[in-house]
Amino acid sequence: MKGITVKYVCKRFFSALFTLWVALTFNFLLPRMMGGDPAEFLASQTALGSAEYAQQVREQFGLDKSVFEQYIRYLGGLVRGDLGVSYTNFPIPVTEIITQAIPWTLLVVLVSTLLSFLIAWIIGTLAALKKGSWFDNLAVGTSFYIQSIPYFWVGMLLVMGLGYHLGWFPMGHAMTPGAELSSFWAKAGNIAYHACLPVLSLVIVSLAGRMIMMRSNILQVFSEDYIVLAQAKGLRRGKILTKYALRNALLPSFTGLMLSLGQAVGGAIATEIIFSYPGIGLTIMNAILSHDYPLVQGCFAIIALSVVAINFLADLIYPLIDPRVSLD
Amino acid sequence: MENREIVLSVKDLNVRYTADRGEVQAVTNVSFDIHKGEFFGLAGESGCGKSTVAFSIMQLLKGAARIAGGSIQFNGRNVLAFTKEELRTFRWEKSSMVLQSAMNNLNPVVTIGSQLMDAILAHEALPRRAAQERARELLKLVNIDPARIKAYPHELSGGMRQRVVIAMALALRPDLVIFDEPTTALDVVVQYNIIRRIQELKRRMGFSVLFITHDLPLMLEMCDRIAIMYAGRMAEIAPVERLLEGGAHPYTRGLLQAFPSLVGPRKELRGIPGSVPDLITPPAGCLFYERCAHRQEDCLLAPPALEDLGGGHSCACRHMLSKEVG
Ligand SMILES: Nc1ncnc2c1ncn2[C@@H]1O[C@H](COP(=O)(O)OP(=O)(O)OP(=O)(O)O)[C@@H](O)[C@H]1O
Ligand code: SF4
Numbered sequence: 001m002k003g004i005t006v007k008y009v010c011k012r013f014f015s016a017l018f019t020l021w022v023a024l025t026f027n028f029l030l031p032r033m034m035g036g037d038p039a040e041f042l043a044s045q046t047a048l049g050s051a052e053y054a055q056q057v058r059e060q061f062g063l064d065k066s067v068f069e070q071y072i073r074y075l076g077g078l079v080r081g082d083l084g085v086s087y088t089n090f091p092i093p094v095t096e097i098i099t100q101a102i103p104w105t106l107l108v109v110l111v112s113t114l115l116s117f118l119i120a121w122i123i124g125t126l127a128a129l130k131k132g133s134w135f136d137n138l139a140v141g142t143s144f145y146i147q148s149i150p151y152f153w154v155g156m157l158l159v160m161g162l163g164y165h166l167g168w169f170p171m172g173h174a175m176t177p178g179a180e181l182s183s184f185w186a187k188a189g190n191i192a193y194h195a196c197l198p199v200l201s202l203v204i205v206s207l208a209g210r211m212i213m214m215r216s217n218i219l220q221v222f223s224e225d226y227i228v229l230a231q232a233k234g235l236r237r238g239k240i241l242t243k244y245a246l247r248n249a250l251l252p253s254f255t256g257l258m259l260s261l262g263q264a265v266g267g268a269i270a271t272e273i274i275f276s277y278p279g280i281g282l283t284i285m286n287a288i289l290s291h292d293y294p295l296v297q298g299c300f301a302i303i304a305l306s307v308v309a310i311n312f313l314a315d316l317i318y319p320l321i322d323p324r325v326s327l328d
Numbered sequence: 329m330e331n332r333e334i335v336l337s338v339k340d341l342n343v344r345y346t347a348d349r350g351e352v353q354a355v356t357n358v359s360f361d362i363h364k365g366e367f368f369g370l371a372g373e374s375g376c377g378k379s380t381v382a383f384s385i386m387q388l389l390k391g392a393a394r395i396a397g398g399s400i401q402f403n404g405r406n407v408l409a410f411t412k413e414e415l416r417t418f419r420w421e422k423s424s425m426v427l428q429s430a431m432n433n434l435n436p437v438v439t440i441g442s443q444l445m446d447a448i449l450a451h452e453a454l455p456r457r458a459a460q461e462r463a464r465e466l467l468k469l470v471n472i473d474p475a476r477i478k479a480y481p482h483e484l485s486g487g488m489r490q491r492v493v494i495a496m497a498l499a500l501r502p503d504l505v506i507f508d509e510p511t512t513a514l515d516v517v518v519q520y521n522i523i524r525r526i527q528e529l530k531r532r533m534g535f536s537v538l539f540i541t542h543d544l545p546l547m548l549e550m551c552d553r554i555a556i557m558y559a560g561r562m563a564e565i566a567p568v569e570r571l572l573e574g575g576a577h578p579y580t581r582g583l584l585q586a587f588p589s590l591v592g593p594r595k596e597l598r599g600i601p602g603s604v605p606d607l608i609t610p611p612a613g614c615l616f617y618e619r620c621a622h623r624q625e626d627c628l629l630a631p632p633a634l635e636d637l638g639g640g641h642s643c644a645c646r647h648m649l650s651k652e653v654g
């Protein structure tokens with residue numbers, strides 16, 4: 001058996017590092033290529049609005065240095081985990097803002113992604129097993145219908161319906177503002193309660209496509225000769241389903257799962273806006289609106305890092321679950 | 329041949345596929361027996377129903393197909409009346425099968441050893457170690473280094489993969505092994521090596537073989553008896569010696585003449601012109617009528633029934649050919 005080699009891991013690691021470097025360099029260059037002077041902008045936002053103030057801002061944020069020098073400082077900062085200081089929330093470091101926002105995004109996006117995949121796998125498998133039954137028709141029919149609804153509409157509907165009219169769920173925020181939650185469980189419960197609608201909305205819109213995909217993967221695998229041969233061998237049904245059918249049918253979904261996990265930190269900007277949920281998405285949105293370049297850059301750097309890291313992880317897992325993946 | 333024990337007996341088998349346009353009469357009134365230790369061939373053009381017969385025996389027909397009549401007896405037991413568990417043990421313990429496409433018989437993400445062991449462990453209560461030892465023995469049987477037991481299918485050549493499946497088919501020493509065009513996707517040399525191997529193993533282990541192929545010359549070389557199907561019906565079943573004399577059915581004769589070196593004086597290679605009738609709305613008379621060089625008016629009355637000519641030879645034609653007719 002082949003197993004993962006040290007050489008393979010190193011190769012993947014350096015390739016990931018290179019990708020990350022390219023992404024971070026773009027992240028540095030893009031805002032500078034967009035034109036406009038953030039210092040002027042910041043100055044115009046203040047009561048003073050003077051040229052002296054702008055100059056002061058430039059010096060403070062190192063914008064008076066050459067681009068190359070700024071680039072070196074930027075990379076150096078990244079290595080030390082220093083993403084600079086936010087313009088609009090001066091002098092709060094970008095890392096602090098991001099560390100506050102990330103857990104909320106991860107909570108909502110990870111839970112909804114995992115939930116959606118899990119449910120999609122189960123419903124998709126059952127629908128495929130009972131192809132042509134009322135259950136299958138219902139699942140497929142509903143999916144096509146749901147898939148055609150735009151996300152913001154689902155979100156608004158949940159907020160208006162379950163939040164505003166029925167009052168079953170809070171309409172926004174990650175926790176009840178100003179609430180006194182002494183015990184750990186009270187706090188966890190409050191957080192889970194607030195996460196319900198955002199999670200639900202994300203599950204609803206992503207479920208249909210994943211379910212349809214899982215169903216067709218299973219049907220595809222069922223038509224393969226090795227399944228017929230497994231039946232001919234007199235294997236028990238459970239064994240055929242797990243070792244022969246599911247192992248193969250789940251491979252493409254695994255790719256989808258890894259992609260979604262990679263995008264988790266990027267978050268769901270629309271979700272966080274609709275549910276006023278204080279995650280990375282909302283942070284990016286606000287940072288862009290207020291021209292807070294260090295914050296925008298910091299967020300994108302973290303997103304790039306997480307995408308690259310998850311891809312690296314996926315590269316390590318693939319050969320274990322699919323022996324056909326080449327180790328070169 | 330006559331007094332040898334019968335392993336498989338198919339009688340008046342009818343199989344229909346439900347299609348959009350109607351029912352496909354894929355197999356109609358097919359009957360044949362396979363004796364103990366016999367190498368039985370099943371030949372015929374693509375779509376004539378060979379695989380459908382094989383799948384009926386293993387009870388592996390899918391949703392669109394149904395057995396509309398007839399019986400399948402295996403060692404005197406009615407296969408069509410098996411319970412789920414009886415069927416599960418019948419499969420592979422009594423009758424095993426090597427499928428048509430050489431390349432996709434094996435699960436790509438599981439080692440060949442594990443797949444061999446699955447077959448063994450589904451039928452015998454053995455410790456894993458013992459099953460693994462058996463799997464190694466089986467690999468040796470088909471000339472594969474037992475050290476490759478941990479190999480994945482994609483690490484083996486097409487010929488090796490098909491040999492693994494053959495080893496798997498022999499794992500439980502079944503009475504009958506069905507080969508459905510086991511070598512179509514392989515090159516000729518590999519193909520002949522595999523066939524030789526099958527023949528040798530059959531001699532050694534004594535199982536019966538149902539061998540399906542398009543390759544008539546190959547069949548004439550290997551089989552004891554050959555059945556020729558046409559448009560879902562049995563045209564002729566004959567011992568190889570009878571076929572080498574030309575066969576009695578005009579369709580058989582046509583097939584044999586397509587390989588001129590085999591029968592009689594050298595003639596130019598010729599296929600049989602015309603095409604197979606539609607199996608959803610088949611014509612009333614002999615289905616071969618349109619293409620038959622010996623047809624007469626009475627052939628249109630009804631499809632001819634299979635007639636026993638003695639000596640393991642039977643034929644379905646109103647105007648059978650004698651040996652002399654070229
Ligand atoms: N699922 C299906 N639905 C409808 N018709 C089918 C189906 N499977 C097979 N048939 C039809 O049944 C007939 C017999 O098919 P079968 O696969 O048994 O032929 P075959 O002799 O094995 O051909 P080949 O040499 O190409 O493998 C064909 O006419 C085919 O079109
Ligand atoms: S029955 Fe008539 S048409 Fe059919 S094969 Fe015989 S001679 Fe030809």
Ligand SMILES: [Mg+2]
Pocket residue numbers: 378379380428508
């Ligand atoms: Mg076939």
